[in-house]
Amino acid sequence: MTDYTQQLDGLRQQISALDADLLALLARRQQLTNDVAETKIKAHLPVRDTAREEKLLIKLIKDGQKLGLTPQYVTSLFHVIIEDSVLNQQMLLAQRANPDSDRPLNRVAFLGDKGSYSYLATQKYFSRRPGELLEIGCKSFNEIIDKVESNEADYAVLPIENTSSGSINEVYDQLQHTSLSIVGELTHPVRHALLVGCDTDTKQIRTLYAHPQVFAQCSHFLAELGNVDVKPMDSTSAAMLKVSELNDPTVAAIGSAAGGELYGLTAIESNLANQKENHSRFIVVARKPVEVPLQIPAKTTLVMSTVQKPGALVEALVVLKDNDINMTKLESRPIHGNPWEEMFYIDVEGNLQDGPMQMALDQLKGMTRYLKVLGCYPTEEVSPTKVAAANALSE
Amino acid sequence: MTDYTQQLDGLRQQISALDADLLALLARRQQLTNDVAETKIKAHLPVRDTAREEKLLIKLIKDGQKLGLTPQYVTSLFHVIIEDSVLNQQMLLAQRANPDSDRPLNRVAFLGDKGSYSYLATQKYFSRRPGELLEIGCKSFNEIIDKVESNEADYAVLPIENTSSGSINEVYDQLQHTSLSIVGELTHPVRHALLVGCDTDTKQIRTLYAHPQVFAQCSHFLAELGNVDVKPMDSTSAAMLKVSELNDPTVAAIGSAAGGELYGLTAIESNLANQKENHSRFIVVARKPVEVPLQIPAKTTLVMSTVQKPGALVEALVVLKDNDINMTKLESRPIHGNPWEEMFYIDVEGNLQDGPMQMALDQLKGMTRYLKVLGCYPTEEVSPTKVAAANALSE
Numbered sequence: 001m002t003d004y005t006q007q008l009d010g011l012r013q014q015i016s017a018l019d020a021d022l023l024a025l026l027a028r029r030q031q032l033t034n035d036v037a038e039t040k041i042k043a044h045l046p047v048r049d050t051a052r053e054e055k056l057l058i059k060l061i062k063d064g065q066k067l068g069l070t071p072q073y074v075t076s077l078f079h080v081i082i083e084d085s086v087l088n089q090q091m092l093l094a095q096r097a098n099p100d101s102d103r104p105l106n107r108v109a110f111l112g113d114k115g116s117y118s119y120l121a122t123q124k125y126f127s128r129r130p131g132e133l134l135e136i137g138c139k140s141f142n143e144i145i146d147k148v149e150s151n152e153a154d155y156a157v158l159p160i161e162n163t164s165s166g167s168i169n170e171v172y173d174q175l176q177h178t179s180l181s182i183v184g185e186l187t188h189p190v191r192h193a194l195l196v197g198c199d200t201d202t203k204q205i206r207t208l209y210a211h212p213q214v215f216a217q218c219s220h221f222l223a224e225l226g227n228v229d230v231k232p233m234d235s236t237s238a239a240m241l242k243v244s245e246l247n248d249p250t251v252a253a254i255g256s257a258a259g260g261e262l263y264g265l266t267a268i269e270s271n272l273a274n275q276k277e278n279h280s281r282f283i284v285v286a287r288k289p290v291e292v293p294l295q296i297p298a299k300t301t302l303v304m305s306t307v308q309k310p311g312a313l314v315e316a317l318v319v320l321k322d323n324d325i326n327m328t329k330l331e332s333r334p335i336h337g338n339p340w341e342e343m344f345y346i347d348v349e350g351n352l353q354d355g356p357m358q359m360a361l362d363q364l365k366g367m368t369r370y371l372k373v374l375g376c377y378p379t380e381e382v383s384p385t386k387v388a389a390a391n392a393l394s395e
Numbered sequence: 396m397t398d399y400t401q402q403l404d405g406l407r408q409q410i411s412a413l414d415a416d417l418l419a420l421l422a423r424r425q426q427l428t429n430d431v432a433e434t435k436i437k438a439h440l441p442v443r444d445t446a447r448e449e450k451l452l453i454k455l456i457k458d459g460q461k462l463g464l465t466p467q468y469v470t471s472l473f474h475v476i477i478e479d480s481v482l483n484q485q486m487l488l489a490q491r492a493n494p495d496s497d498r499p500l501n502r503v504a505f506l507g508d509k510g511s512y513s514y515l516a517t518q519k520y521f522s523r524r525p526g527e528l529l530e531i532g533c534k535s536f537n538e539i540i541d542k543v544e545s546n547e548a549d550y551a552v553l554p555i556e557n558t559s560s561g562s563i564n565e566v567y568d569q570l571q572h573t574s575l576s577i578v579g580e581l582t583h584p585v586r587h588a589l590l591v592g593c594d595t596d597t598k599q600i601r602t603l604y605a606h607p608q609v610f611a612q613c614s615h616f617l618a619e620l621g622n623v624d625v626k627p628m629d630s631t632s633a634a635m636l637k638v639s640e641l642n643d644p645t646v647a648a649i650g651s652a653a654g655g656e657l658y659g660l661t662a663i664e665s666n667l668a669n670q671k672e673n674h675s676r677f678i679v680v681a682r683k684p685v686e687v688p689l690q691i692p693a694k695t696t697l698v699m700s701t702v703q704k705p706g707a708l709v710e711a712l713v714v715l716k717d718n719d720i721n722m723t724k725l726e727s728r729p730i731h732g733n734p735w736e737e738m739f740y741i742d743v744e745g746n747l748q749d750g751p752m753q754m755a756l757d758q759l760k761g762m763t764r765y766l767k768v769l770g771c772y773p774t775e776e777v778s779p780t781k782v783a784a785a786n787a788l789s790e
Contacts, residue, residue, distance in 0.1 A: 004438035011431045018424050019455060025420065026472070027462035029413050036406050043399035060414060067422035070522045073479045077421070080475060084468045127465045277672050 029081070030088060037089035041096055046295045047089045053082060083382040090296040091128055094378050097291045101183075106131045109144040109153040112235035113137040115259030119237065121188040121282045122157045139234065141174050148180055148287060155286050156180070161329075162190065162213075162280045171283075172333050172345055175303065175374060182301050182375025184284035191278065192218055193267035195240060195260035200249035202269055207231060209239035210254035218254060221272040240265055289375055297379040298351040299328070304364065304371040305335065305343050313344065316367055323360040325350055345374075352376035424476070425483060432484035436491055441690045442484045448477060478777045485691040486523055489773050492686045496578075500527045504539040504548040507630035508532040510654030514632065516583040516677045517552045534629065536569050543575055543682060550681050551575070556724075557585065557608075557675045566678075567728050567740055570698065570769060577696050577770025579679035586673065587613055588662035590635060590655035595644035597664055602626060604634035605649035613649060616667040635660055684770055692774040693746040694723065699759065699766040700730065700738050708739065711762055718755040720745050740769075747771035 040047060057078055064074035095102060106126055110118040119135065126133045136153050138144045147153035158174075161167045192214060194202060205228060208215075212232045215222065222230065233239040239253040244263040253260070257267035283301075292298040306312035320327055329347035350357045352373060364371055435442060452473055459469035490497060501521055505513040514530065521528045531548050533539045542548040553569075556562045587609060589597060600623060603610075607627045610617065617625065628634040634648040639658040648655070652662040678696075687693040701707035715722055724742035745752045747768060759766055 004434055004440075007434045008431060008438075008440075011427055011434065015424060015427050015431075016451070018420060018427065019451075020458065022417070022420055022424075023455065023459050023462055023464065023469070025413060025417055026459075026468075027464055029410060029417075030463060032406055032410050032413065036403060036410075039399055039402045039406065043403075045399075045403075056411070056414075060418065063415065064418050064421075067418055068425060069418065069422055070479070072519060072522070073421075073475070074418070076475045076479075077472065080468070080471045084465070084471075124467055127467070 026081070030085065033085040034088060034092060037092045040089070040295065041093055041293075044295070047093065048086060057082075079384045083384070086382045087128060087380075090378055093293045093296050094290065095130075097293045101286075101288075101290060103131050103154065105134055106155060107134045107136060107153045108155045108157060109136045109138050109147040110157045111138060111141065111144060111159070113237035113241070115240050115255065115262040116235050116237040117188065117190055117256060117259070117280060118157055118159060118282070120256060120258060121159075121186060121280070124188060125157065125184065125186050125282070125284060137237070141170050145174050145178050145180065145285075148285060149178065151287070155183070155284055157282050157284055159280050160283050162217075163275065163278055167331050169333060172331060175345070176333070176335075176343055178285075180285040180287060181289035182283050182377055183286045183288075183290045184377045184380070185281065185299065186284070186380045187279050187281045189278065190217075190273070190280050191256055191270065192254050192272040193257045193260065194269040194272060195243060195253045195255055195257070195263075195265035196249070196268055197244050197247050197251070197263075197265055198249050200252075200268070204249050205252045206250040208252055208254065209233050209242050211236050211239065214239075214254050217274060217278065218272045220274045237263075283375075284377075285375070290377060292351055292353075292376050292378055294351055294353060297349070298376055299379050300348050300350055300352050300357065300376040301374040302346045302348070302361075302364075302371065303343060303374055304346070304368045305341055306368050308341065312367070316344075316364055319360050319363045319367070320346075320348060323356040323363075325356060325360055341369075343370075349379070421476070425480065428480040429483060429487060432487045435484070435690065436488055436688075439690070442488065443481060452477075474779045478779070481777045482523060482775075485773055488688045488691050489685065490525075492688045496681075496683075496685060498526050498549065500529055501550060502529045502531060502548045503550045503552060504531045504533050504542040505552045506533060506536065506539060506554070508632035508636070510635050510650065510657040511630050511632040512583065512585055512651060512654070512675060513552055513554060513677070515651060515653060516554075516581060516675070519583060520552065520579065520581045520677070520679060532632070536565050540569050540573050540575065540680075543680060544573065546682070550578070550679055552677050552679055554675050555678050557612075558670065558673055562726050564728060567726060570740070571728070571730075571738055573680075575680040575682060576684035577678050577772055578681045578683075578685045579772045579775070580676065580694065581679070581775045582674050582676045584673065585612075585668070585675050586651055586665065587649050587667040588652045588655065589664040589667060590638060590648045590650055590652070590658075590660035591644070591663055592639050592642050592646070592658075592660055593644050595647075595663070599644050600647045601645040603647055603649065604628050604637045606631050606634065609634075609649050612669060612673065613667045615669045632658075678770075679772075680770070685772060687746055687748075687771050687773055689746055689748060692744070693771055694774050695743050695745055695747050695752065695771040696769040697741045697743070697756075697759075697766065698738060698769055699741070699763045700736055701763050703736065707762070711739075711759055714755050714758045714762070715741075715743060718751040718758075720751060720755055736764075738765075744774070 037047065057075065060078055061071045061074050065071065108122050108126065110122045112118055122135060136147060138147060141158065144156045144158065148156045158171045159168050160171050207229045209231045210233060214236060215230055215232065233242065236255040236259065240255055240260055240263040243251050243253040244265055253265065254272060257270060260267060306316055317327065326349040327346060328349060331345040332342045335341045335343050432442065452470065455473055456466045456469050460466065503517050503521065505517045507513055517530060531542060533542060536553065539551045539553065543551045553566050554563050555566050602624045604626045605628060609631060610625055610627065628637065631650040631654065635650055635655055635658040638646050638648040639660055648660065649667060652665060655662060701711055721744040722741060723744060726740040727737045730736045730738050
């Protein structure tokens with residue numbers, strides 16, 4: 001047995017050394033692709049060249065096969081590598097176009113405290129951006145917006161929709177009254193785990209702390225659990241704090257494993273949500289709009305109310321269609337104090353500077369009672385390189 | 396401009412050279428992890444050591460951050476690397492336990508022809524396995540099963556369920572009567588694209604060819620498309636062949652981009668399914684059951700009919716629960732010619748050789764009219780390494 005242990009140790013040391021080499025190569029690759037981005041900025045070339053990407057990926061798949069690597073392995077790996085490279089290049093371009101957004105310190109307001117899903121999303125969004133991050137936890141969406149409007153924060157990160165519980169209406173309603181602009185978006189996986197503060201197991205749990213929306217998303221798990229007291233909390237981080245303070249084998253919180261760790265909690269069950277694919281989409285807002293270079297994919301968010309006649313909304317949507325503008329989201333919200341009218345929030349693909357977008361906005365102005373651009377911002381989603389070739393059946 | 400072109404060319408050559416180094420490192424890493432697997436086989440150790448994986452990943456994330464790589468980038472990459480390594484090690488163990496399944500040629504029966512989703516799943520499953528692959532396209536599930544039963548094929552790959560359209564009852568009904576065993580499983584993404592044979596665009600399409608289930612899965616897209624003739628075909632590959640033969644700018648097929656390429660078709664729109672997360676699960680069946688080593692995660696599929704009294708099924712399920720056996724799927728099907736009885740197909744996590752599994756089967760034998768193990772096989776899904784540490788907020 002000791003022989004095997006020694007063999008394993010030797011192999012593992014070799015793997016660790018090799019992984020260090022891998023990281024160094026990846027860092028060098030990132031440097032090279034950033035240099036490519038700098039050159040493309042000067043030459044006014046688009047970031048992505050999907051035909052080139054496909055050719056490269058097919059070559060990599062073939063070379064990988066010769067080395068005994070499966071096509072799906074090489075494809076999955078280079079999807080991750082190319083996605084990171086594209087995101088970095090896009091960020092570089094966005095920075096060049098908005099030099100004054102380059103700050104040594106980014107003060108960011110978000111809902112909850114360390115460990116909340118908004119906190120994790122904030123960490124993720126700013127991890128790719130230069131400057132230190134100062135997190136400002138807030139108790140309400142109102143407080144978050146206030147912080148940015150009053151210049152106590154530079155950015156706010158706001159959840160706008162969730163794949164299982166839908167749009168977050170409170171945030172949409174805040175957007176109706178604010179002078180802030182949307183400057184970015186991101187999606188973040190929401191993976192609910194059962195978090196405990198001391199040595200225990202699921203059967204011993206009698207009291208559960210979580211945000212009400214989290215309970216709703218995990219209703220099947222709660223039904224299976226049976227006889228348990230459910231305690232709604234203001235935020236996921238408040239639930240975690242509570243459980244860490246109680247230090248009791250009969251209590252647990254529901255939240256992310258990564259967040260729970262910040263409170264010394266351990267995940268004893270994971271994947272608690274009814275829907276296994278559970279993501280939240282967040283928007284990032286600031287006092288000033290950003291300019292999105294035409295070389296990178298952009299989204300634009302509009303808010304409008306139509307005139308009171310039948311079919312007015314449809315006519316407005318036809319304007320988008322006729323200008324070949326793809327709508328990715330439409331959300332309607334009642335207008336406070338005006339029960340006969342509705343406010344429509346529309347996300348479209350495209351840059352505010354595009355000709356067709358300007359044309360559509362001009363036409364819409366004549367047809368709506370109210371129209372405002374909430375922001376134009378870089379699209380976060382990077383579509384994977386397609387490999388359609390017969391010899392690269394990787395998916 | 397030529398200056399920029401030269402600069403870009405230079406940078407790209409460096410990236411290509413670096414990618415070749417990356418592939419070589421990855422191939423070397425695969426060799427090392429296979430050596431680890433060989434040692435583990437001799438030492439009777441489990442394939443995965445998740446505590447070790449987590450520690451390693453946290454170290455990689457920290458080292459990556461020092462090099463300017465984001466935590467989510469390093470995490471995503473090493474999830475892919477670890478998943479591939481785990482799958483390879485599991486396959487190695489499974490091979491050692493079933494030396495007679497090592498053939499120079501694997502003859503595999505599947506539904507449809509080159510380009511069908513079953514064809515792509517077959518390619519994927521056998522790409523990780525030694526031996527040449529001989530694909531035998533069939534017209535029906537019955538024919539597929541026949542081929543294996545009569546030793547004209549070694550394996551059959553059968554779709555068993557789809558995330559959007561549910562279980563494939565015809566396959567379940569075939570399993571009721573066959574002597575074959577389930578020896579493997581895999582899931583494969585189903586990404587429907589609009590495939591055309593000549594230069595055209597979506598607006599010109601008047602006739603659409605596809606499998607009826609594909610039409611069902613893309614009903615929203617069809618509704619948007621409007622005035623189009625829908626022609627149901629026996630299989631996706633038949634639809635592709637038809638469109639490639641017609642060579643007409645007003646016709647299109649729906650199928651995967653990778654499959655379409657085999658017929659010279661181009662994808663002009665993708666992501667056509669109503670549900671964006673669209674996967675099919677396939678089972679692999681053979682004449683002889685396989686032995687699954689206890690070191691790798693296994694699933695077992697049972698089929699049973701209960702005695703005719705109220706609550707009989709529930710009692711059977713309680714037996715599984717009391718033996719701590721997790722059920723991942725339950726499917727009921729009527730028994731032909733016996734309208735009062737039903738056949739239940741049950742997938743559970745666990746190895747047939749496990750003590751609790753043997754105990755549960757013994758108890759079930761006494762409670763059911765009919766009980767058969769359809770197969771015990773390696774679980775295909777590899778759960779990603781968890782990183783819960785506070786300094787590795789990677790998700």
